[in-house]
Amino acid sequence: MPPVLVIARLTVQETSRRRLILALIILTLIVVGFSAWGFNKITTVTRSDGTPLPAQQVALITSQLLIVVTFMYSGVLALSAAVVAGPLISSEVESGMLLSMLARPLRRSEVVIGKWLGLAVLIAFYAAGSAFLELVAVDWATGYLPPHPVQLVLYVGAEGLVLLSLGLLLSTRLSGITGGVIALVAWLMGWIAGVVGDIGTGLQNQAIENVGVISHLVLPTDGLWRGAIYALEPDAFLATLRAAGTVARANPFAQVDPPPTSFLAWVALWFAIVLALSIWSFRTREI
Amino acid sequence: MADVKKEETRTAPAPAGAAGTPAIKTVNLSKRFGRTVALAGLSMTVPRGEVFGFLGPNGAGKTTSVKLLLGLLKPTSGEAWLLGRPIGDLNTRRRIGYLPELFRYQGWLSAREVLALHCELAPLPRSSWNDEITSALDTVGLTDRANDRVSTFSKGMQQRLGLAAALLGEPELVFLDEPTSALDPVGRHDVREIIRGLASRGTAVFLNSHLLSEVEQLCDRVAVVDHGRVIASGTMDELLSGTAVKVRVEGLDAAAKATLSSFGDLDDEGDQITFTRLEAERVPELVSAIVALGGRVFEVAPRHQTLEDRFLQLLDEEEK
Numbered sequence: 385m386p387p388v389l390v391i392a393r394l395t396v397q398e399t400s401r402r403r404l405i406l407a408l409i410i411l412t413l414i415v416v417g418f419s420a421w422g423f424n425k426i427t428t429v430t431r432s433d434g435t436p437l438p439a440q441q442v443a444l445i446t447s448q449l450l451i452v453v454t455f456m457y458s459g460v461l462a463l464s465a466a467v468v469a470g471p472l473i474s475s476e477v478e479s480g481m482l483l484s485m486l487a488r489p490l491r492r493s494e495v496v497i498g499k500w501l502g503l504a505v506l507i508a509f510y511a512a513g514s515a516f517l518e519l520v521a522v523d524w525a526t527g528y529l530p531p532h533p534v535q536l537v538l539y540v541g542a543e544g545l546v547l548l549s550l551g552l553l554l555s556t557r558l559s560g561i562t563g564g565v566i567a568l569v570a571w572l573m574g575w576i577a578g579v580v581g582d583i584g585t586g587l588q589n590q591a592i593e594n595v596g597v598i599s600h601l602v603l604p605t606d607g608l609w610r611g612a613i614y615a616l617e618p619d620a621f622l623a624t625l626r627a628a629g630t631v632a633r634a635n636p637f638a639q640v641d642p643p644p645t646s647f648l649a650w651v652a653l654w655f656a657i658v659l660a661l662s663i664w665s666f667r668t669r670e671i
Numbered sequence: 672m673a674d675v676k677k678e679e680t681r682t683a684p685a686p687a688g689a690a691g692t693p694a695i696k697t698v699n700l701s702k703r704f705g706r707t708v709a710l711a712g713l714s715m716t717v718p719r720g721e722v723f724g725f726l727g728p729n730g731a732g733k734t735t736s737v738k739l740l741l742g743l744l745k746p747t748s749g750e751a752w753l754l755g756r757p758i759g760d761l762n763t764r765r766r767i768g769y770l771p772e773l774f775r776y777q778g779w780l781s782a783r784e785v786l787a788l789h790c791e792l793a794p795l796p797r798s799s800w801n802d803e804i805t806s807a808l809d810t811v812g813l814t815d816r817a818n819d820r821v822s823t824f825s826k827g828m829q830q831r832l833g834l835a836a837a838l839l840g841e842p843e844l845v846f847l848d849e850p851t852s853a854l855d856p857v858g859r860h861d862v863r864e865i866i867r868g869l870a871s872r873g874t875a876v877f878l879n880s881h882l883l884s885e886v887e888q889l890c891d892r893v894a895v896v897d898h899g900r901v902i903a904s905g906t907m908d909e910l911l912s913g914t915a916v917k918v919r920v921e922g923l924d925a926a927a928k929a930t931l932s933s934f935g936d937l938d939d940e941g942d943q944i945t946f947t948r949l950e951a952e953r954v955p956e957l958v959s960a961i962v963a964l965g966g967r968v969f970e971v972a973p974r975h976q977t978l979e980d981r982f983l984q985l986l987d988e989e990e991k
Contacts, residue, residue: 385791387792387794390788398777401780481775481777483773484769484789485788486742487743487767487769487846488789489761489762489765489792489793670743670744671738671744
C-alpha cells in the first residue's frame with residue numbers, strides 16, 4: 385500500500401479505536417430519532433377550524449425546520465473536523481510519535497496528505513450518512529424531501545473539509561488546542577461575517593456587503609453553507625423569496641441563488657492552496 | 672546543506688560500490704537554532720559494522736546530531752552521508768533503524784500492529800512481516816504482550832517496542848538514542864546483548880548514551896562532544912591509554928588539593944581523590960607530596976583509566 389494510504393488508514397483506525405466514530409453514530413441516531421418525532425408533530429398541527437394543515441404548508445414548515453436541523457449537523461461536522469484536525473500533526477510531533485515514522489522512507493507530504501485523506505473519508509461518510517438518515521426520517525415523518533439532497537451532502541461535506549484543511553494547516557505549526565480553537569473561531573467569524581454581508585445586502589450598502597464576500601473568499605465555510613441552504617429550499621419557497629426582493633436576501637437561513645460557479649472554482653483552488661501551504665509548512669518544520 | 676534539500680526525493684538504490692563507504696561520514700556539520708549553536712562543525716567517520724559511542728553532557732548536541740543525520744532537522748551548513756548516500760535520501764532510510772530518545776508509539780495499536788506499521792513503511796516484503804515481527808518481539812522480550820494495546824505498556828516496555836521497531840528488516844545501520852533510559856538493570860543487560868548481536872552480524876550501531884560503563888563495554892569507537900563539537904574521538908584503546916589513580920586521604924585542605932593539581936586533573940570527592948590521568952611511575956612521587964602537605968594516606972589504587980575518568984578529564988580540559 386502506498387505510504388499516503390497507510391497514513392490515511394492509520395488516521396481512520398485511530399478515530400475508530402478511540403471510539404470517536406461510535407460516539408458520532410450514537411449521537412446522530414439520537415438526533416435523528418428526536419427530529420423524526422418533532423417533524424412528525426408538524427403533520428398533527430391543525431388550523432383554527434380543526435382541519436389539518438395543507439400539504440404545501442407542511443412542506444414549507446418542514447423545509448425551514450430542516451434548514452435549522454442541517455445547521456446543527458454542519459456545526460457538529462465543523463466542530464468535529466476542527467477539534468480532530470487541530471492536533472493531527474502537532475500532537476504527534478510533540479509526543480515524538482512521528483520521529484520513528486519519519487526516519488522511514490516516508491515523505492512529509494505523504495504524512496500531510498495521508499492524514500487529510502483519512503479524515504476527509506470520515507467527513508464524507510458522516511455527511512452522507514447523517515444526511516441519508518435524517519432525510520429518510522423526515523420523509524417518513526412528513527412525506528417531504530428537499531429538492532437537491534446530493535448537493536446538500538456535497539456542500540455540508542465540503543464545509544467540513546474546509547475546517548479540516550484549516551485545522552491541519554494550523555496543526556503543522558501550532559499546538560492542538562491553539563489550532564483547534566483558531567479554526568473554530570474562524571468558522572464562527574465566517575458565519576457572522578456572512579450575516580453582516582446579508583445585512584449589507586438588505587441595506588444595499590456595498591461596503592458592508594463586501595464583508596460577506598471577503599469572508600467567503602478567506603474561509604469559504606459560510607459560502608458553502610449557503611449552498612446547503614439553497615439545496616434544501618423547495619421551489620415554492622424560492623419563488624416567494626425572489627418576489628420579496630433584497631429583503632429576502634438579508635436572511636442567514638435563506639438563500640435565493642445557488643453559489644456561483646466562480647465561487648466553487650475558488651473553493652477548489654482554496655483547498656489546493658491550503659494543502660500546499662500545509663505541506664510546505666510541515667516540510668520546513670524542524671522536529 | 673544542499674544535500675538536505677533532497678529530503679523529498681526517493682532515489683535509486685545505492686550503488687554496489689557504496690558498500691565500501693563508511694556507515695556515517697560528516698564534514699563540518701553545523702546546526703544553529705536562532706542564536707544558539709547546537710552543533711559547531713561536526714566531522715567524524717563511523718566505519719561499517721562497528722558499535723560507535725557518541726558521548727557528551729546534556730545539551731552537547733548528541734540528539735541534534737542524530738536528527739540531522741536522519742533528516743529530521745536541516746543542517747545550517749556542512750555535509751553528511753549515511754551508507755554512502757547524502758543525508759535525506761529516502762531510499763537509504765530503508766536500511767536504517769532508529770530508536771528515538773523521545774519514544775512514543777500509537778497507544779491504540781497492539782505491539783504487533785505497531786511493528787506491522789513499521790514493516791509497511793520500511794517497506795519490507797509482506798511475506799517477511801510475520802517472521803520479522805515475531806523475531807523482533809522475541810529479541811526484546813515482548814512476545815507475551817504482542818497483542819496487547821501499547822497504551823497498557825510501561826515506559827520500559829514501550830522502549831523495548833521501539834527497539835524492536837529499530838531492528839526490523841536487518842538494517843545496516845541502527846541509531847539508538849539513549850536506548851536504556853527507561854529500562855531496569857535486566858533490561859539494560861538485554862539491550863547490551865542485542866547490541867552485541869547487531870555488531871556480530873555486521874550492523875553498524877550509533878549509540879547515544881549517558882551510561883559510560885555501558886558504552887565502555889560495548890563500543891569499538893567513541894566520540895566525545897561538548898558544546899556542539901567533537902573534543903575527542905578514537906578507538907577505546909586510543910582514548911583510554913592512561914592510568915587513573917584513586918587515593919583515599921585525610922587531612923588535606925582545599926589549598927593543599929590545589930597544589931596536587933600539578934599531578935594532572937583530579938576528581939575531588941572529599942576523602943577520595945581520583946587523578947584521572949597519571950602515569951603509574953609517578954605514584955610514589957604523588958604519595959610523598961601528599962604526606963609533605965600533611966595528608967594521611969589510607970589507600971592508593973592505580974587502575975586503568977575508565978571511560979568516565981577520561982570523559983571527565985576531557986570536559987575539564989574543555990572548561991579550561
